[in-house]
Amino acid sequence: MKFEVTILGSSSATPVFNRNPTAQLLNCNEKIYLIDCGEGTQHQLIRFGLKASKIDAAFISHLHGDHYFGLIGLLSTMHLNGRIKPFRIFGPAPLKEILEMQFKYSDTVLRYEIEFTATTADVPEVIFENGDMTVETIVLNHRIPTTGFKFTEKKRQRKLLSEKLEADQIPVEYYPLLKRGLNLELPGGKLIVNADYTRDSEEPKSYCYCSDTLADGSYLDSLRDCTMLYHEATFLDELLDRANMTHHTTALQAAQIAKTVGAGKLLIGHFSSRYKTLIPLLEEALTVFENTELAIEGNTYAI
Amino acid sequence: MKFEVTILGSSSATPVFNRNPTAQLLNCNEKIYLIDCGEGTQHQLIRFGLKASKIDAAFISHLHGDHYFGLIGLLSTMHLNGRIKPFRIFGPAPLKEILEMQFKYSDTVLRYEIEFTATTADVPEVIFENGDMTVETIVLNHRIPTTGFKFTEKKRQRKLLSEKLEADQIPVEYYPLLKRGLNLELPGGKLIVNADYTRDSEEPKSYCYCSDTLADGSYLDSLRDCTMLYHEATFLDELLDRANMTHHTTALQAAQIAKTVGAGKLLIGHFSSRYKTLIPLLEEALTVFENTELAIEGNTYAI
Numbered sequence: 001m002k003f004e005v006t007i008l009g010s011s012s013a014t015p016v017f018n019r020n021p022t023a024q025l026l027n028c029n030e031k032i033y034l035i036d037c038g039e040g041t042q043h044q045l046i047r048f049g050l051k052a053s054k055i056d057a058a059f060i061s062h063l064h065g066d067h068y069f070g071l072i073g074l075l076s077t078m079h080l081n082g083r084i085k086p087f088r089i090f091g092p093a094p095l096k097e098i099l100e101m102q103f104k105y106s107d108t109v110l111r112y113e114i115e116f117t118a119t120t121a122d123v124p125e126v127i128f129e130n131g132d133m134t135v136e137t138i139v140l141n142h143r144i145p146t147t148g149f150k151f152t153e154k155k156r157q158r159k160l161l162s163e164k165l166e167a168d169q170i171p172v173e174y175y176p177l178l179k180r181g182l183n184l185e186l187p188g189g190k191l192i193v194n195a196d197y198t199r200d201s202e203e204p205k206s207y208c209y210c211s212d213t214l215a216d217g218s219y220l221d222s223l224r225d226c227t228m229l230y231h232e233a234t235f236l237d238e239l240l241d242r243a244n245m246t247h248h249t250t251a252l253q254a255a256q257i258a259k260t261v262g263a264g265k266l267l268i269g270h271f272s273s274r275y276k277t278l279i280p281l282l283e284e285a286l287t288v289f290e291n292t293e294l295a296i297e298g299n300t301y302a303i
Numbered sequence: 304m305k306f307e308v309t310i311l312g313s314s315s316a317t318p319v320f321n322r323n324p325t326a327q328l329l330n331c332n333e334k335i336y337l338i339d340c341g342e343g344t345q346h347q348l349i350r351f352g353l354k355a356s357k358i359d360a361a362f363i364s365h366l367h368g369d370h371y372f373g374l375i376g377l378l379s380t381m382h383l384n385g386r387i388k389p390f391r392i393f394g395p396a397p398l399k400e401i402l403e404m405q406f407k408y409s410d411t412v413l414r415y416e417i418e419f420t421a422t423t424a425d426v427p428e429v430i431f432e433n434g435d436m437t438v439e440t441i442v443l444n445h446r447i448p449t450t451g452f453k454f455t456e457k458k459r460q461r462k463l464l465s466e467k468l469e470a471d472q473i474p475v476e477y478y479p480l481l482k483r484g485l486n487l488e489l490p491g492g493k494l495i496v497n498a499d500y501t502r503d504s505e506e507p508k509s510y511c512y513c514s515d516t517l518a519d520g521s522y523l524d525s526l527r528d529c530t531m532l533y534h535e536a537t538f539l540d541e542l543l544d545r546a547n548m549t550h551h552t553t554a555l556q557a558a559q560i561a562k563t564v565g566a567g568k569l570l571i572g573h574f575s576s577r578y579k580t581l582i583p584l585l586e587e588a589l590t591v592f593e594n595t596e597l598a599i600e601g602n603t604y605a606i
Contacts, residue, residue, distance in 0.1 A: 014380045039342055039376040042342070043323075043342075063405075064409050072368060072372055076316075076317075076369075077316075094408040097404070098404055101397075102366075144410045
């Protein structure tokens with residue numbers, strides 16, 4: 001199953017010359033989900049040759065503008081481009097009010113339905129589930145109610161060992177049962193032992209998205225053993241006081257969190273506009289957690 | 304006096320690869336005014352090396368997103384960058400409600416004051432005046448309440464004829480009176496005839512901004528003899544039906560309006576995303592009105 005994330009924006013509060021505010025596109029088995037949507041996200045989609053029409057849902061972490069000011073424009077453009085497929089939005093309850101007010105005053109009646117699910121930042125909750133994946137909120141600690149999101153693949157069926165099945169001439173009609181893990185006793189009494197003809201499928205992968213938050217450890221349980229952790233790393237650790245004051249995280253802290261929770265890989269982003277080059281942020285994280293990468297706009301990272 | 308306009312966005316409803324939604328920056332004697340503010344306007348300012356901090360006021364024509372979705376982000380960025388100078392906004396009344404709601408939910412208390420003036424689309428009104436300039440609304444005919452804006456220089460004082468003043472040894476203390484057009488009789492009875500020592504100043508220039516509107520002639524009185532007319536030209540005239548249906552103007556109609564009102568120059572913009580090249584729009588306008596230019600992003604046009 002395809003499971004990858006494309007970075008559309010990696011800047012924090014204000015855009016800078018070559019960095020846009022936060023937005024990511026997650027591809028889970030060809031279902032496309034937008035995570036946060038800073039101003040100019042629709043421009044970034046155009047820039048990277050990605051189609052807004054393919055997006056199925058948006059997950060908005062909180063109502064600071066650098067995480068959602070681009071949503072209303074994207075929704076408007078999809079309307080103007082003829083979208084009729086419903087669009088799901090997960091985010092703080094007032095987001096619905098903000099969007100509806102803007103549609104009201106522009107006298108816009110969308111051609112497609114918005115299915116809005118309000119998130120709360122009280123306890124982690126499963127907010128979405130389909131055949132491939134479950135999405136659960138991560139309760140972050142920011143200046144206003146903020147959630148991250150944990151996207152977890154569902155456990156796949158067992159994999160068939162084709163050569164063995166063919167060698168023993170096991171009838172094809174039993175394959176679906178074997179995939180589901182059953183042992184079979186045939187009418188003549190012959191036993192088909194599942195373990196002889198199947199192997200376990202890969203462990204489900206997970207992607208945790210954490211932006212923005214104070215690195216206070218309160219949400220680490222949500223991140224345990226995730227395959228890839230995206231964590232904001234707004235500042236270098238020399239600005240730890242500023243990070244604490246603004247409820248943000250330093251690159252060093254992000255790496256410590258990745259290490260503590262046993263993440264497979266760390267992706268850092270949400271960089272302060274003061275950093276012209278991002279290498280020092282990467283180097284700082286690498287001192288603690290080796291498998292770290294910078295979230296670079298336009299890049300796609302396999303989870 | 305400097306009087307010029309820089310184009311920040313020239314696209315209509317949706318952004319396209321190389322065109323942003325509508326925004327312009329007007330420089331009137333080094334006071335900087337933003338006219339409309341589509342999504343990504345703050346990115347365009349960065350791109351063209353222009354400073355948001357220098358902007359004194361914004362004039363918003365109407366509440367279709369391609370004309371104002373970028374305002375909230377720009378206001379937020381100015382706040383984060385430490386602005387304390389008040390910022391004036393002229394636009395439809397609900398704009399205030401939309402901005403305030405977004406600041407409320409992001410828990411933002413701006414460091415600077417927003418001085419909001421609600422426009423109405425009933426009759427033309429003078430909404431702003433300073434020593435250099437008067438701004439009057441233009442009542443346009445769009446699908447929702449929409450105003451254009453007419454920026455008119457104030458008549459300058461008379462110009463002194465320095466050589467003549469010096470030759471006749473006219474005392475400097477009389478210069479301010481002469482600039483104001485007075486004739487003077489000195490204590491000894493000597494007459495200083497104003498016309499001998501001054502000439503009339505240049506005629507005040509004016510810039511009319513018309514976007515978006517049906518080209519129905521209802522607002523032409525507001526445009527008479529303007530120095531430069533910016534008029535939307537969303538479509539080629541072959542799409543006149545579509546222009547009428549969506550309350551927009553064709554390039555041909557924009558040129559006819561410029562000719563009818565006796566504009567000095569026509570600038571066309573707000574181009575539909577369907578036009579990959581803009582030359583046909585320019586050529587169509589040129590068949591009717593010779594002094595036409597395309598509004599090209601990043602270009603500055605002297606008024």
